[in-house]
Amino acid sequence: MKQVTFTAAGLAGIALVFGATMADPTDNNSKVSQPKTKKIAIHELVINRLQHQEGVRTNPIPELDWTAPVYNREAVIPPQCYTRTEGKHNPCYVCHQHPKPGRENVMADGGLQLEYSFSDVGMTNHWKNLFEDRSERVAKISDEEIDDWVDTDNYSALAARLKEAKFRGWIPDLRDLQKGAAAFDENGFALDGSHWVAFNYKPLPSTFWPTNGSTDDVMIRLEEKYRTDAEGNYSADVYRANLAITEALLKDRKTITTLPVDERKIGKDLNGDDELGVIERITAVDGFVGAASDAYVDTYVYPAGTEFLHTVRYVGVGDGGQISVSKRMKEVRYMKKSRTLNKKAYKRGYELEGFAKDEGRLPWYPVLGDYGLDNEFGWSVQGFIEGRDGELRTASYEENLFCMGCHASIGATIDKTFSMPRKVEGAAGWGYINLRGMPDAPNMGESEGEIATYLARVGGGGEFRSNPEMFERWFQDDGTVDQAAVKAAKDVYELITPSPERARELNKAYRVIVEDQDFIYGRDATVTPPPNVYAEIDNKTAPTLPPEVFHHWDIRLDWEK
Amino acid sequence: MIKHSKCALAGAIAMAVGSMATAGTEPYFIPLTQGELVDLADGTKVVEVVEQTDADGNPTGVFVATDNLITLQGVDERNKPWTVPVGITQTNLMSMEEVELGEGSVVRVDNGRNSSMFDMLAFDPEGENIFIPHETTFGAGVSRYNIATDRTDVIFQGDSTGSEGFKNDTDFGAFDPVRFTPRGTLIAGEEWSGTGRFVEICDPYKTPEDPRAPALTAGDCNSDPDADWRVLSGLPLSAQEGIEFSIRRPDEVMYFIDEDRSGSIYKVTFTTPGDYSRGQTSVLSVNSYAKCVQSDGCDPAERWDRGVTAETQRTGAARWIALTDINGNALPGIQNPAENLLDASGDIIDPGFAARVAGDNVGSTPFGRPEDTTISLNRVGNEVIYFTATSENTIYSLEESSRGPILRIFADASTPRNLGFPATNATLNAPDNLALDANGNVYVIEDSPNTTQAGRAGGDIWFARDVNNDGVAESLDHFMSLQVAGSESTGMIFNPAQPNKFVVAVQHPQSTILSDQDESLSSTSEDSDGVRSSLGFGDAIWEFDISGAVAPQ
Structure with a gap:
């Protein structure tokens, strides 16, 4: 069993609690005080222990x-599922979909x-944090304080702390990730030689929109044999080709652009021109190359061995109010x-x-110890989350269980992921996430921009329709979307990033949750309770959406439109 | 008040070796009154705490639990995974840990806690060997455990190429039922993986050096002395669960089922008695349901709980409808039940296995996930086939009467529990496997826990009391409760040579995943040191002895 580390004062205090109750029976003047016990729910004890935890491993009730x-x-049911749809607002289509042909x-x-x-x-909404008014506590945090907090690196020390704790799971091995784009070259390859590759993708509507509280980035790494040639030597050409082929297979594309690949180093004609040369498009996507050719x-x-690294961060406010990923990380998420x-076999899993x-x-879900x-x-899905002092710690079982709703049991994903299916297509998409210049591409099979469409279908800038800036910027007084304004927006950055003021408010709200360590009650950075949320839902009587607002939806994007 | 007696058992059970009793009995044990541990996970479990103070007596904000939290844990997978009635013993016979750290072999593929998946066990007639089918996604096989030597060996296995699709007969998936045949061979059936095949292992006592199918000799078990195995290619393809040979005509008739939400019940009458490779396949059709189909009300392809089917009676008089002729040739207008329809990529087209499609063609009656069968004789000597319909929370009894088959509800959620005994808080939930003792009593093994709150522990086993042997249980008496995280009981079967003993497997506990020191999803991880989690030892078989059961008076 993993042990929680209590402070020395805390351990000593256990004796003091009971010591304080011991009175000298011969001293008629001594006061006999009994320890005051109370009954609390066991999860409240969990939270209490998390608030006082030191150390990187989390196991609050060992x-x-x-x-x-x-x-x-x-x-596994995220807070967004408790939104009041009022019989017309449908944010649910982004997660819940019928099967598409050929998919797992x-x-x-x-x-x-x-x-x-x-x-x-x-049927009971357990996400109590949605109903908490944090405005008073938020008001006590100054802008300087939150900027300082958000600009603090809590990532770099994590690896060493984990090694010291003899952690057996994945230990962060991407140096300088807290610096964001600066940790990668222009094509997204990590500068530290770890073979992580960052890619540019459109954030999923709408919890991952910066205007709703978080920024993030995602990196992929293929297993060694996908990075090596037939002789077992690292080959950038093999890796680039296999990354492109992985993307093509995942999206079911017959052809895909790639970072330049020298076919001569691979020994295979990948673009069907009967020559071997440096190419930028691959048509031979029916097999991998190099040591992974079989x-x-x-x-x-x-392919087996694929890893994803996903950091969820505060909303960074830079010079001139520029919005970007923060240095501090709310969470570091990893799946392999x-x-x-x-x-x-996948079908059977769903059947079960x-x-x-x-x-x-x-x-x-089976617990894999340090592997999540x-x-x-x-x-395997594991994560790290901020402790009360802002240092990252391992996620508890319940904090990890939260991840499974998205990464196990919704119909919209492709092989349980979101970002790669939404990657900017082909060669152009290899590089650190950058919403500037990113068009509001429609989803496959649709013609209007995804964000424009989402705003119209949902009637707001988020599942709870509680984002005032989005209303102000993109909606008309009658509640309909200002399509002209949306179309006129330069890029995705303009559409979904908050003002610096809002960014700081959201950061402060999340800071309060970190202080409380009650992530089990929810992680949404709300200052005041969003109005359109159910506390209870009765399956039989809660208003539902009519068939005419059902939407088929493909998580993939049509970047050509 | 129930009086207890230790001496009433001998008379009460009177297990006659080698004979088939035809009537059920009163319970020979004192039924349990509680299912699995009350789960803590609903958050309402409270603990008593005190607030710690510092040296000056100031509160620190740290709560210290005064309850002994460890007593809430309770489950001892290694020594006592089941709660059993007083006097019944449980002994671990074998486990993956024992085999993998010692001699012998057992099927393991690389699939987390589903790496071995012990399923429905079978004894040989002497009761000396237990055959373990492995319900793995690919690389399925059969292991044999010899009780006397305490040794397990893999006797047959696919080559695991099925992880990428089953394109030929070198790999197999999800062996669920396995049965010793009247001729002394072994038949295993693929359930949800593979292609729905029956495989016959010619010599179940042979221990091949390389048990993988490509290394063995495929051939006719009846005529080829060198043959090790064969696919019974003339038999129907379905999600096999619950193979049972007829009692009266063991070499001629075999029953099997299709595990699907619209699954049916099948019978094969072999072309040549003792040759299991082909025969006439028939499917069960309940008359009342057939009328609905004929009037275009019911769609036999529909789930049991949808549409008009959900409102249509599916019990009463029934008949067997032939899908093939006696040689196994499909009848006109009916899908060949031995030939799956495949798409261009070689995958089976919905609605799935060929026998299912054929059954739909003739309007077979659908049931909610038939998952096992057992067969007995009733008082008048008619065969009775019991089968579970897991999604329906129901066990059916099918009497092969002289007037034709009659289907009844044997037990369901409305059946009284512990009738005449102190109540139990457990409820029937997802009946899966069935077992039969020498007295003709049926046991129902769940694959799901009692309460919707739990979701961790393995469910209960019920004694279905049918003393008047009318095919309808008077009571479900709470017999056993499994409490191992993430697991289920499978394969309960009484020893034919020692009828006071039975075995049950614990399937896919979390501890099947190697090592909590280096818990990786992949058992072939470079870091894996093969060290077993200290909490358990993986899939395992337990033996129970009822001879000491304290009987109620």
């Missing part, structure tokens, strides 16, 4: 099984756009695909999930 002190057994994802939960199907537990190939899935399976739901079973949780679709 006396018990990892899963025992869980407060919200339906933590056959969750088939598109129907959840039109009906509620919560378990008994899920690796399993299938569409809509990543240990195996890839044929699509029948459906059977479990039929039988009323609540979500449960097994999403039972081939991925």
Whole structure:
């Protein structure tokens, strides 16, 4: 069992608690005070221990099984699912979709756009932080203080702390990531030689829009054999080619542009021109190259060994009010695909999930110790989150369970991921995330910009329709989208980044949550409670959306439009 | 008040070796009154705390628990994974840890806690060997555990190429049922992975040096003395669960089921008795449901709980509808149940396995995930096939009467529990496997926990009391409760030679994943040192002895 480290004062205090109750029985003047006990819910003890935790490992109740002190057994249902749709506003389509031909994802939960199907537990909104008014506490944090906090590096020390704690899971191995783009070359390859590659992608509507509280970045790394030639030597050409092929397979593209690849170093004609030379488009996407030439190939899935590194950060406010990723990280998230399976196996996984739901079973995922949780679709999912002092610590079981809603059990993803399917296509998309100059590309099969479409379908700038800046900028007085304004926006940056003032408000609100360490109650950076949220939902009586606002939606983007 | 007696058991069970009792009995044990541990996860579990103070007596804000939290843990996977009635013992026979750290071999593929997936066990007639089918996604196989030598060996396995798709007969997926045949061979069936095949292992006692299919000799088990195995290619393809040979005509008739939300019940009458490679396949059609199909109300391809099917009676008089002729040739207008329809990529086209499609062609009656069968004789000597319908939370009994098949609800959620005994807080939830003791009592093994709050522990086993043997249980008596995280009970079966003993497997516990020292999703991780989690030992088989059960008076 992993141990929580209490401070020396804390441990000594345990004796003091009881010592203080001991009175000298011969001293008739002594006061006999009894320790005041009280009953609290076990998850409140969890929070209390998290507030006083030192050290990088998190296991707040080491006396018990990892899963025992869980407060919200339906933590896989994110807060956004409790939005009041009022029978017309549909943000649900972004997650809940019917299966698309050929995909591994056959969750088939598109129907959840039109009906509620919560378990008994899920019908109660456990995300208590949505109902907390933080305005008073936020007001006490100055802009300087929050800027200082946000500009502090809490990433660099993490690796050493984990090694000291003999952590066996993935240890951050991308140097200087806190610096953002400066940690990579112009094509996104990490400068430290770790083979992580950053890519540019459109943030998923709308929780990951900076205007709603967070910035982020995502990096991918393929397994060694996808980076080496047939002789086992590292080859940039092999790696670039296999990255492009991975993207093409994931998106089911027959051809894709690539960073320049020298076919002569690979020994294969990859663009079908019967010559070997330096190319910028690959048409031979039906197989990998180099040492991975015999690796399993299938569409809509990543090869085994693929890793993702995803940092979730505050909204950085730079000189001149420029919005960017912050230095401080709210979370560092990591997932690794240990195996890839044929699509029948994935189908079975969804079948089993459906059977479990039929039988009323609540979500449960195997614990892999330091490797996080097994999403039972081939991925291990682990994370680090801020401790009270802002240092990153490992996520608890319940904090990790929260990740599984998106990375295991919704119908819209491709091989349980969001960012790569939404990567700027091909060669242009290799490089650190940059919303400037990024067009509001429509989703595949649609013609209008994704953000423009989202705003219209949702009736606001987020699932809770509680973002005043988005209303002000992109909506008319009658509540409809100002299409002209949206179309006139230069880029995605302009559409979805907040003002510096709002950025600081959101940062302060999140800071309060960090102070409280009650992530199990929710992580949304709200200053005041959003109005359009249910505290309880009755599957049978809660208003649902009519069929005419159901939307088929493809997470992939059409960058050519 | 129930009086207890230790001496009533011998008379109560009176297990006759080698004979088939035809009537159920009263429970020979005192039923349990509680299911798995109350789960802590709903957050309402409270603990008593005090607030710590510093040297000056000022509160520090740190809470110290005064309750002994460790007592809330409770589960001892290594020594006592089940709660059992008083007097019944549980002994671990074998486990993945034992095999993998010692001699012998057991099937393991690289798939997290689903790497071995012990499923429905089978004994040989002497009760000396237990055959373990492995319900793995790919690389499925069969292991054999010899009780006397305490040794496990893999006797047959696919080559694991199925991880990339099952394109030929070198790999297999999800062996669920396995049965010792009347001829002394072993039949295993693929459930949800693979292509729905039956595989016959010619000599279940042979321990090949390389048990993988390509290394063995495929051939006719009946006529080729060198043959090690064969695919019974003339038999129907379905999500196999629950193979049972007829009692009255063991070499002629076999029953099997299709695990699907619109799954049906099938029977094969072999062309040549004792040759299991082909025969006439029939599917069960309940008359009341058939009428609905004929009037275009019911769609046999529909799920049991959807549309008009959900409102249509599916019990009562029934008949077997032939899908093939006696030689296994599909009848006109009916999909060949031995030939899956494939798309251009070689994947099976919806709605899936060929037997399912064929059944739909003739209007077979759908059930909600049939998951196991067992077969017995009733008082008048008719065969009764029991099968679970997991999604329906129901166990059916199908009597092969002289007037034709009659289907009844044997037990469901409305069946009284612990009738005449102190109540239990457990409820019937997802009945999966079935077992039969020598007295003709049926046992129901769940694959799901009791309460919607839990989701961690492995569910219960029920004794279905049918003393009057009318095919409808008077009570479900709470027999056992499994409490190992992330697991389920599978394969309960009584020893034919020692009818006071039965075995059950614990399938896919979290501890199947190697090592909590280096818990990686991949068992082939370079860092893996193969060290087992201290909390458990992976999939395992447990033996229970009921001879000491304290019987109620």
